[in-house]
Amino acid sequence: MMYISMVALSVIDTYEQHQAIWELFPNSSERKRDHLFRVENINTSGQVMVLLQSASEPQSNVKATVLQSKLFDPQISQGEYYKFKLLANPTKCLSQGKKVIEIKDENEQIQWLQRKLRGANVTVTALESVLVKSRKSFTSRFVCFEGILQVDKPDQIYSVLVMGIGRKKHAGAGLLSLAKAS
Known part of the structure; x- marks a missing residue:
């Protein structure tokens, strides 16, 4: 089971995005990466909209707001x-x-x-x-x-x-x- 989330970031620089994404997981042990993300778009107010896949549920912070999050359990079938x-x-x-x-x-x-x-x-x-x-x-x-x-x-x-x-x-x-x- 994983989580799939839509997140709004208030930072545009990719390094700052990386930091803001890490901060969504404050209780992550040993700073192990268990998430992937992709910038989907940047809206007119400068917010960066990100699709986030993670092993644990993200928690909003000052630079990153979780807009929605749901459990994700992909079923991949042979031949599909x-x-x-x-x-x-x-x-x-x-x-x-x-x-x-x-x-x-x-x-x-x-x-x-x-x-x-x-x-x-x-x-x-x-x-x-x-x-x-x-x-x-x-x-x-x-x-x-x-x-x-x-x-x-x-x-x-x-x-x-x-x-x-x-x-x-x-x-x-x-x-x-x-x-x-x-």
Whole structure:
């Protein structure tokens, strides 16, 4: 069981978002990350709307207001088709993992996603690059993938759903959302 929540943040910088999200879990032991989030939009008043998936229920704080939260128990079935959305930071390692670079080519980004989603047949229907800036790090290229996947191995897809995909999870990447395709 997990929680899925909609949260309004009063901070725009990705590092400050990361801090505000952590503060939603004041009783978290040993500061273990058990949550993923994705910025959905920024409204006209400057509030950042975030979709949050977590192992424990979030609690509002000064910088982050939980608008709604509900228990979430995804049932993933073999052979089923799901619509998906993922904001990710596709990268590859060069020279035995010592240097990490972002993947900029769209075909390579789709191949990266297919490797990460082993256990499903993936069809990407939309792909959009987004540059994300933070005062604490360099500008990163996030890619918003949308499409359809058919599940071959439910356990593998469930694991990816819980753990997230790729790097920069602290900055809002890696949350895979699934909805049954009709």
